[in-house]
Amino acid sequence: MALLDFLSRVLNRDEGSKETAKQRLQLVLVQDRASVNPHLLEELKEDLIGVISRYLEIDLSAMEINLESGGGDTVALVANIPVRQVRRSQQK
Amino acid sequence: MDGMVLVITSGKGGVGKTTTVANIGAALAALGRRVVLVDADIGLRNLDVVMGLENRIVYDIVNVMENKDLPVRKALIKDKRVESLFLLPAAQTRDKDAIKPEQMKELCEELRQEFDYVLIDCPAGIEQGFRNAVAGADLALIVTTPEVSAVRDADRIIGLVEAEGLRGPRLILNRLRPDMVKRREMMDIEDVLDILHIDLLGVVPDDEAIIISTNKGEPIAFDNNSKAGQAYRNIARRLEGEEVPFQSFDNPSFFQRLRQLVGMDK
Structure with a gap:
């Protein structure tokens, strides 16, 4: 059994389960930490509004921003920001 | 000078908090420090059996808090092996609501006048028992094992401990298995x-000698031949401010031993 394990590892270049453990932890902690700290998303939202508003006029009341599991081994920052109008000239 | 109050916590149960408290306490006392261990796990008293002091309990932490005429020192159990080591046992027949954070703070203030170190064994979980245990502490030691669930809970606890205003927490990685890491x-530690x-x-290797010593009620920190005991003694020295290098748990290879033998390697 040990020999088989060894051979399959050598042949498949298996990383070992520790990489899986680490990746799973990193993903789950992205969500844990964001839900423990709701201010984080609020502050991010404020900053995003500031940047985007320099270029576009956006509908603040309909704006949504969240951390979502992107399926598989990713976490995605998902934002839905309805645009009312494109600014003609960039405000400095 | 007033002593330091340390809370040993983990979030997840079963990662070795109580064993950690017993052994760091034993190692600090062996260095000549005055140490008191406080079992804050009300209703699930364990530190007494790990220390082998279960037959000598007269009063417990709830008795002390409820009875103004009972001085703390009367409830402290003196260790049989080291002069300067004491235990304040948890109550076994009460629950977590029997004490309040405010009372815990007062108790810690009183104990730190007499001891160099007050080590608090925190119950698992993040509810009232946790809040009681951290209430009077200066610093948290976070115990985790290298497993997904334990590290996740440790992350949560680190956030909570920081929210309670304790100084930067420090990590004890428990039950590391060098063969599996290899x-x-x-x-691994870095991960x-x-x-x-x-x-x-500190890093404490998984060691069956810990189970054997717990069976006997003898802290392994007193065992000079075990790697786990050495790990706890190193932790005690680091708490004392000493720079102690981290142990290598690899068994040296034939060539390394040969080089050590002929003095090519330190």
Whole structure:
């Protein structure tokens, strides 16, 4: 059994389960930490509004921003920001 | 000078908090420090049996808090092996609501006048028992094992401890299995530190000698021949401010031993 394990590892270049453990932890902690700290998303939202508003006029009341599991081994920052109008000239 | 109050906590149960408290306490006392261990796990008293002091309990922490005429010192159990080591046992027949954070704070203030170190064994979980245990502490020691669930809970606890205003927590990585790390089937010290981003205080290898010593009620920190005992003694010295290098748990190869033998390697 040990020999088989060894051979399959050598042949498949298996990383070992520790990489899986680490990746799973990193993903789950992205969500844990964001839900423990709701201010984080609020502050991010404020900053995003500031940047985007320099270029576009956006509908603040309909704006949504969240951390979502992107399926598989990713976490995605998902934002839905309805645009009312494109600014003609960039405000400095 | 007033002593330091340390809370040993983990979030997840079963990662070795109580064993950690017993052994760090024993190692600090063996260095000549005055140490008191406080079992804050009300209703699930354990520190007394790990220390082998279960037959000598007269009063417990709830008795002390409820009875103004009972001085703390009367409830303290003196260790049989080291002069300066004491235990304040938890109540076994009460629950977590029997004490309040405010009372815990007062108790810690009183104990730190007499002792160099007050070590608090925190119950698992993040509810009232946790809040009681951390209430009077200066610093938290976070115990985790290199497993996904334990590290996740440790991350949560680190956030809570920081929210309670305690100084930067320090990590004790427990039950590391060097053979599994070598096969890349267990997260290594660096992997866990990468994730938790806190200072490392110590690494304790998985060691069946710990189970044997707990069977006997003898802290393994007194055993000079065990690697786990050495790890706890190193933690005690680091708490004392000494720079102690981290042990290597690899068995030296034939060539390394040969080189050590002929003095080519230190």
